[in-house]
Structures are given as structure tokens and as C-alpha cells.
Amino acid sequence: MSPRVAGPLLSILGLSVGLALLDASGLAFWQGLMINLAIFTILVVSLNLASGFTGVFSLGNIGFMALGAYISAILTLPLAVKSEYLPDLPSWLAGVHLDQVVGPLPVGWLAATLIAGLLVAFVALLVGAVLMRLSGHFVAVATLGFLVIVRVILFNADGFTRGSRTFSNVTPYTNLWWAWACAVLVIYAVWRLKRSQYGRAMFAQRRDRWAAQSVGISILRPRLLAFVIGAFFTAIAGSLYAHFITSFSPTVFYFDLTFRVITMLVVGGMGSVSGSVIGSVVVLALAEGLRRVEDVTLLYGLSGALLAAFFIAVIVFRPEGIMGQREISFDRLSTRLRSLRGGGGPEGPETEAP
Amino acid sequence: MASPPAASVAPDPSLLLQVVGLGKHYRGLVALADYSLDLAPRTIHGVIGPNGAGKTTLFNLLSGMVRPSTGAIHLLGVDVTHLSAYRVAQLGIARTFQNIRLFDDMSVLDNVAVAAQRHLPGSLWSAMMSTRAFREREERIRARSAELLDLVGLGDRTDRLARSLPYGDQRRLEIARAVAVGPKVLLLDEPSAGMNPSEAAELNGLIRRLRGDLGITIILVAHDIPLVMNLCDRIQVLNYGVLIADGDPATVRVDPGVISAYLGQAKHA
Numbered sequence: 356m357s358p359r360v361a362g363p364l365l366s367i368l369g370l371s372v373g374l375a376l377l378d379a380s381g382l383a384f385w386q387g388l389m390i391n392l393a394i395f396t397i398l399v400v401s402l403n404l405a406s407g408f409t410g411v412f413s414l415g416n417i418g419f420m421a422l423g424a425y426i427s428a429i430l431t432l433p434l435a436v437k438s439e440y441l442p443d444l445p446s447w448l449a450g451v452h453l454d455q456v457v458g459p460l461p462v463g464w465l466a467a468t469l470i471a472g473l474l475v476a477f478v479a480l481l482v483g484a485v486l487m488r489l490s491g492h493f494v495a496v497a498t499l500g501f502l503v504i505v506r507v508i509l510f511n512a513d514g515f516t517r518g519s520r521t522f523s524n525v526t527p528y529t530n531l532w533w534a535w536a537c538a539v540l541v542i543y544a545v546w547r548l549k550r551s552q553y554g555r556a557m558f559a560q561r562r563d564r565w566a567a568q569s570v571g572i573s574i575l576r577p578r579l580l581a582f583v584i585g586a587f588f589t590a591i592a593g594s595l596y597a598h599f600i601t602s603f604s605p606t607v608f609y610f611d612l613t614f615r616v617i618t619m620l621v622v623g624g625m626g627s628v629s630g631s632v633i634g635s636v637v638v639l640a641l642a643e644g645l646r647r648v649e650d651v652t653l654l655y656g657l658s659g660a661l662l663a664a665f666f667i668a669v670i671v672f673r674p675e676g677i678m679g680q681r682e683i684s685f686d687r688l689s690t691r692l693r694s695l696r697g698g699g700g701p702e703g704p705e706t707e708a709p
Numbered sequence: 710m711a712s713p714p715a716a717s718v719a720p721d722p723s724l725l726l727q728v729v730g731l732g733k734h735y736r737g738l739v740a741l742a743d744y745s746l747d748l749a750p751r752t753i754h755g756v757i758g759p760n761g762a763g764k765t766t767l768f769n770l771l772s773g774m775v776r777p778s779t780g781a782i783h784l785l786g787v788d789v790t791h792l793s794a795y796r797v798a799q800l801g802i803a804r805t806f807q808n809i810r811l812f813d814d815m816s817v818l819d820n821v822a823v824a825a826q827r828h829l830p831g832s833l834w835s836a837m838m839s840t841r842a843f844r845e846r847e848e849r850i851r852a853r854s855a856e857l858l859d860l861v862g863l864g865d866r867t868d869r870l871a872r873s874l875p876y877g878d879q880r881r882l883e884i885a886r887a888v889a890v891g892p893k894v895l896l897l898d899e900p901s902a903g904m905n906p907s908e909a910a911e912l913n914g915l916i917r918r919l920r921g922d923l924g925i926t927i928i929l930v931a932h933d934i935p936l937v938m939n940l941c942d943r944i945q946v947l948n949y950g951v952l953i954a955d956g957d958p959a960t961v962r963v964d965p966g967v968i969s970a971y972l973g974q975a976k977h978a
């Protein structure tokens with residue numbers, strides 16, 4: 356088997372073994388952390404698709420996550436809870452309860468997640484059709500406006516969201532396996548997309564809009580496609596989050612989370628899918644470590660400030676992040692390993708050109 | 710018999726490219742005025758003129774990248790005057806740029822593939838799931854791109870980053886990329902600029918092959934007068950945005966207006 360095929364398969368196998376061990380260990384803290392990592396990875400890879408691939412800096416993706424979380428939570432509430440908890444729901448929605456479970460499969464939740472993804476993708480299509488025509492700073496500001504609007508809507512749509520009150524009673528469907536199954540699928544899809552005609556069109560219009568048009572590539576189409584697919588995946592992350600944390604309010608889906616995801620993206624490298632995974636791991640580990648320092652030293656707020664300082668340092672000293680646009684190449688990784696073991700063989704960095 | 714008003718000349722579908730009264734002004738400056746062209750298939754058409762004569766402006770207008778102030782452009786009888794640049798390219802007008810515009814952080818092969826892929830479309834789903842159909846399509850796009858890179862003499866450099874190529878190679882890569890679009894008309898803006906004499910001679914052969922083997926009609930802008938005289942079936946001369954001569958190379962070469970335009974430039978320089 357070529358390293359190109361064996362590499363990803365081995366990675367998935369290794370991940371599965373690791374998850375099985377973690378699952379059996381009963382270490383609740385670490386299990387939670389790994390679920391968080393999966394959710395962050397999906398958010399970062401999706402933002403990479405929407406922003407890194409296209410060069411359109413979108414600051415509104417957490418708005419899509421919020422919509423995904425609320426839609427899935429509302430759709431899956433069991434009937435008994437629903438009538439009491441959300442009494443003002445319109446009747447067509449009050450009767451919906453996607454809480455069916457077939458054997459080990461929470462099919463109702465899976466359907467709700469898919470519905471959330473599709474609805475959010477549709478919202479993204481409408482928003483993107485207008486915003487993706489803008490350029491540079493304007494898109495950033497406009498997408499930020501979208502985030503603010505979503506928040507206002509969530510706060511005011513009391514009947515659906517309970518407004519500023521905490522939305523709880525969400526069934527905890529998300530576990531290690533579901534979270535990582537989704538993460539692996541998203542990573543795979545975006546990684547393949549990068550090397551396809553769609554990815555090439557996205558990178559081409561990012562590099563030079565006139566050259567791209569000169570070969571028949573529109574500016575709007577690839578951007579809109581990336582924006583919509585990214586929103587779809589982000590909504591799925593929202594559903595995973597909702598059914599993991601089980602209670603939340605609109606305040607969690609705001610600047611803090613937006614900033615955390617952007618930090619992960621930039622640290623990993625805009626345009627690199629493997630970079631997004633690495634960036635998620637690095638920043639989450641750092642944040643977790645700093646939080647402990649905070650607990651010991653009682654200097655609350657320290658972790659946020661240090662993370663922001665780290666982000667600034669990366670932008671100043673290594674703006675392309677850890678990976679730039681490159682990807683981990685299993686081909687070169689294997690020749691490198693072989694040469695370490697047996698000597699000989701070409702030496703080179705384990706990365707390939709984008 | 711009443712002659713039709715100039716603005717609504719009926720397009721002639723037998724002509725590959727028909728341009729009537731094309732003009733562009735930037736505030737007070739007239740970059741191009743009342744330019745007309747009837748381009749027959751399989752010609753190599755030269756456009757020359759001193760610096761600032763409006764040659765690049767003409768290409769920007771023909772490729773849909775700049776909106777004309779006046780006039781109309783028809784490609785095989787279809788009005789393309791107000792279409793977006795990418796639509797114009799899809800319909801068959803491809804170009805290169807005087808100040809090279811490659812996708813310089815992409816590989817040489819990908820620079821061509823991004824243009825060639827349009828002819829082998831596939832679904833989003835097949836791409837994301839990397840189905841067999843997707844992989845076969847990618848293989849064909851790569852094969853087609855490699856073929857075009859061979860044609861321009863870059864077949865051995867497919868994996869390099871575009872920005873790592875020397876100047877002359879970058880120009881040839883831009884030509885391969887434009888040809889990959891599958892154009893009916895190819896606009897070459899100063900393709901020999903920055904090339905050494907042997908590269909320029911190769912370019913001469915390449916342009917002939919594009920016309921001869923691939924049947925592409927070419928409009929060539931160049932300062933290299935011998936190259937233009939040697940290659941072109943017909944030459945137009947622009948000066949301050951205005952056509953001052955139009956004819957075969959032998960006629961244009963001895964045209965007194967042309968000679969004085971170039972002498973005038975030499976005096977200013």
C-alpha cells in the first residue's frame with residue numbers, strides 16, 4: 356500500500372485505538388477535552404475553508420455555530436419537556452421531537468443535525484450571495500455584523516430560544532465517537548476539496564482575481580461555495596457542542612469563541628488543513644495549561660491575556676503560522692522514517708507544496 | 710439605400726471577432742478611441758505602437774476586465790461587450806498579461822490545471838469523497854496540463870512553484886495557462902518582454918504552432934518589431950489611442966505616419 360493511502364488509514368486506526376482506550380479509562384476530564392478538541396477542529400477546518408482557502412476574512416462563523424446549536428437542540432427536545440420548557444413554540448414546531456433512538460444510533464439527533472446543517476447552509480447562501488461580493492476589510496466587518504445580528508435574534512426570539520435565559524435539558528448525545536467521526540469526515544472532505552478543481556479555483560481567485568477571471572473562474576462562485584460548505588460544517592459543530600454541553604445561552608457564541616477559533620486557524624496556517632488540526636491541538640493545550648496556572652495563581656484573566664499575546668506574537672514573527680499553506684505529506688514522512696531506520700534515502704521536509 | 714447608424718452595425722457571425730467603435734477614456738485622457746477590427750479565424754494579428762498608445766487598454770477591453778466607454782465587441786456574432794471577464798474567457802477570449810500574473814504560490818502544473826479543469830467538470834460530492842470518478846477526472850486534468858506544458862517547453866518543471874521560475878519561463882507558463890482555457894482568440898501582451906534572443910526565437914515557433922496545430926487565432930502586442938513583422942498576417946498601429954495604420958507588414962513598415970510616430974517617440978526618449 357502506498358504511504359498516500361496507508362498514512363491516513365494508520366492515522367485513523369491510531370485515533371480509534373486512542374479513543375477506545377480513553378473511552379474505557381473513565382477519565383471524564385480528558386474525555387471532555389478530546390470532545391472539545393474535535394469540535395474546535397471542525398470549527399477551525401471549516402473557517403479555513405471559508406477564509407483560508409478564499410482569502411475572504413469571515414468573522415461570522417460562530418453565528419452559524421449558534422444557529423446550528425439552537426436548531427438541533429429545539430428539534431431534539433422530547434415532547435414532554437418541550438411543551439413545558441418552550442410553551443410559545445408555533446404548533447408546527449411544538450410537535451417535532453427528533454429524539455428517536457434505534458439500537459445504538461440516535462437517529463433523531465443525526466437527522467436534526469443534518470437539518471440544522473442544511474438550514475444554516477441556506478442562510479449562508481443568502482448572506483454570502485450579498486457579502487461575498489465585497490472585498491477585504493468590508494467582508495470582515497460585514498460578517499462581524501452577521502454575528503451581532505444572530506446574537507440579537509437569539510436574545511429576542513424568546514419563544515424559540517428562551518432569550519437570555521439558559522437553554523438546558525438538551526439530551527447529551529455527543530460522545531467521543533460521534534465527535535471524532537464528524538471531525539474526521541470534515542477533515543477528509545476539506546482536505547480532498549483543497550486538491551480538487553473547487554479548491555484550485557478558491558486558491559486561484561485568492562491569489563490573483565484578474566488572473567483567475569482570465570481563465571474563466573468567477574470570483575463569487577468559489578467564495579460562496581466555500582462560505583456555504585463551511586457554514587454547513589460549522590452548524591454540525593454547533594449541534595455537537597449543544598448535545599455535549601447540554602445547557603448554554605447566546606452569550607457563549609460570541610467574541611471569545613470567535614477569537615479562539617481564529618487564533619487556532621492563524622497558528623496552524625491559513626490554507627492548511629493539517630495546520631488547522633495542529634493549531635487546534637496547540638492552542639487548546641495552551642489554553643488548558645494556562646487555565647491551570649490561573650487556578651493556582653488566582654490571577655484570573657491571565658490565560659486570556661497570554662493567549663492573545665501568543666496570537667500577536669505569531670502574527671508578528673510567523674504570519675504564515677506553523678504550516679503556511681502546506682500539508683503533511685505521508686509520502687515524505689515515510690521516506691524520512693525509512694531513512695532514519697536504514698540510512699540512505701532522500702532527506703527532506705515532510706511537507707509538500709500546496 | 711440608407712446606411713445603418715454606426716452604433717447598431719449588425720454583427721457578422723462569420724467573423725471570429727468583430728470590434729466596432731471601441732473607446733475608453735480615463736477622465737480627460739483618451740486611452741483608446743474609435744478602434745475597429747474584423748478578425749478572421751486562424752490569423753496572427755499584430756498591434757504595435759509607442760508606449761502609452763493604448764495596446765494594453767485594448768486587451769483589457771477585449772477581455773472584459775475594463776468597461777468600454779464606447780463601442781461593441783462581438784465574438785462569433787455574440788455580443789460580449791458588457792460580460793464579466795470570466796464569462797468572456799469561458800466564451801473563448803483568453804489572454805496573458807504584460808506584467809506577468811501567475812498564481813505564484815501554486816505549482817506550475819496547478820497553474821495550468823486551474824484553467825484546464827473547466828472542460829472536465831465534476832460534482833462537489835465526488836470531490837469531497839474522492840470517488841473513483843473524481844480521481845480519474847483529476848488524472849485527465851493533470852495529463853492535459855502536462856501536455857500543454859510540454860508544448861511550451863516546461864514539461865520538466867511541473868512540480869516547481871510558479872514564482873521560482875525564471876522570467877522567460879513564467880511568460881511561457883502564462884501562455885500555457887491561457888491556451889488551457891481552450892480559447893478561440895488568444896491575446897498575447899508583450900510575450901517576448903524579458904526574454905533572451907534564443908527564447909524569443911523559440912517563442913516565434915510556439916506562436917506559429919498555436920495557430921497551425923491548435924487553430925487558435927492570435928492578437929499579438931509586442932515592442933519587438935522584427936518579431937511582429939515576421940509573424941503577423943496583418944498589423945495595426947496605435948498612437949495616442951488612435952489607429953494610424955492598418956495593413957499587411959510590408960505596407961505598415963513603410964507607412965510614413967508609422968515611421969514618424971516611432972521617430973517621435975525616439976526623440977522624446
Ligand SMILES: Nc1ncnc2c1ncn2[C@@H]1O[C@H](COP(=O)(O)OP(=O)(O)OP(=O)(O)O)[C@@H](O)[C@H]1O
Nearest residue numbers: 735738740758759760761762763764765766767807
Ligand atoms: N487605469 C487607468 N487609469 C488611468 N489611466 C490609464 C489607466 N490605464 C491606462 N491608462 C492610460 O492609458 C494610456 C494607454 O495605456 P496602455 O497601458 O494601454 O498603453 P500601452 O500601449 O499598453 O503602453 P506600453 O507599451 O507601455 O505597455 C496611458 O496614457 C495610460 O497612462
Ligand SMILES: [Mg+2]
Nearest residue numbers: 764765766807
Ligand atoms: Mg501595455
